[in-house]
Amino acid sequence: MxxxxxxxxxxxxxxxxxxxxxxxxxxxxxxxxxxxxxxxxxxxxxxxxxxxxxxxxxxxxxxxxxxxxxxxxxxAAGVREYAGVPVSGPTVAEPSLMPAYESMSPDEFEAAVAELCKRDGCSDVQVTGGAGDLGADVVATAPDGRRVVMQCKRYSPGHKVGSQELQRFGGTCFAVHGAHTATVVTTSEFTQPGAEYAAQCGIGCFGADELAAWAAGTGPSPWDAER
Structure with a gap:
């Protein structure tokens, strides 16, 4: 054994x-x-x-x-998403927000911006983009009662919003839509002449960085940024 x-x-x-x-x-x-x-x-x-x-x-x-x-x-957990973009939850700017926005169609991007307005307390939020919108893609009433008018430009990073586009928006946002605060929101950036024209006319420029910070909750909304 x-x-x-x-x-x-x-x-x-x-x-x-x-x-x-x-x-x-x-x-x-x-x-x-x-x-x-x-x-x-x-x-x-x-x-x-x-x-x-x-x-x-x-x-x-x-x-x-x-x-x-x-x-x-x-x-971070429990992030509620709209079309793949976090609109509530952790207040940390996430760089991957921009690829999510850039993958949307123009209509989806307008709807996503409208959701951000609702999240931050706006009322009477409407997506008005399309034929005959006269430059207004999203209109809303800010928490303090001001009329918010936004134009949404879902562009690739190399396609900047230029002066002519801002001039067309500037010709209608205040006179036609009665905006108290008018902003162009884009997934790209603005040309220098475009940014200079916007500053002269009181139009807010929300580029990729500002949009990502707004979506993540680390930056101001367009109507608060103008203050």
Whole structure:
């Protein structure tokens, strides 16, 4: 009859190994030593080259901030979506918002902007875009009673909203639609002449960055931004 060995008899692992313990402590000591040498080297570099050390510190800080931000986004839950775009929930600007908007049709984008207006307390929200809209795609009443008129431009990043488009909107938003606050909202950007014309006429310019911040809850709405 075969006599079972220690492992077969008790089901435990092999006996304690002094060699493994020594290797473990050696690895820990090496890591501590390496960290100490790194700190010493950084301190010496800071004394000799303060500008370079400052730049390195800023880079490390930015990297840490990015990691913390990604962690917060992974932890966020319960986000209600409209057409693939979060309209409530975590108040962290999410860069992937823009690809979601850019994948929409013009009609879907207008509806998404209208949903953002409803989310932020507007009443009488209407999507009026289409033939004969005279430049108004979304009209609403702001929480403070002002009439909000918006034109929505779902453009690709390289297609900027120009001066002629803003001039056409400027010719109708106040005189025809009676806007108290008028804004062009786009998934792209504005040309410099277009932005200058808008500033002269009191028209708000909401580009990709402003739109993403508004959708995520970290930036103002178009009617609040004009204040």
């Amino acid at each position: 075969t006599i079972p060995g220690p492992r077969e008899r008790s089901g435990r692992q092999s006996p304690f190994s002094l060699r493994q313990l020594t290797l473990c402590f050696g690895l820990i000591a090496a890591l501590i030593c390496g960290a100490g040498l790194t700190v010493r080297a950084v301190t010496a570099a800071a004394a000799d080259h303060p500008g370079r050390a400052l730049a390195m510190g800023a880079a490390l800080f930015m990297a840490a901030a990015v990691l913390r931000r990604r962690h917060r986004l992974r932890q």
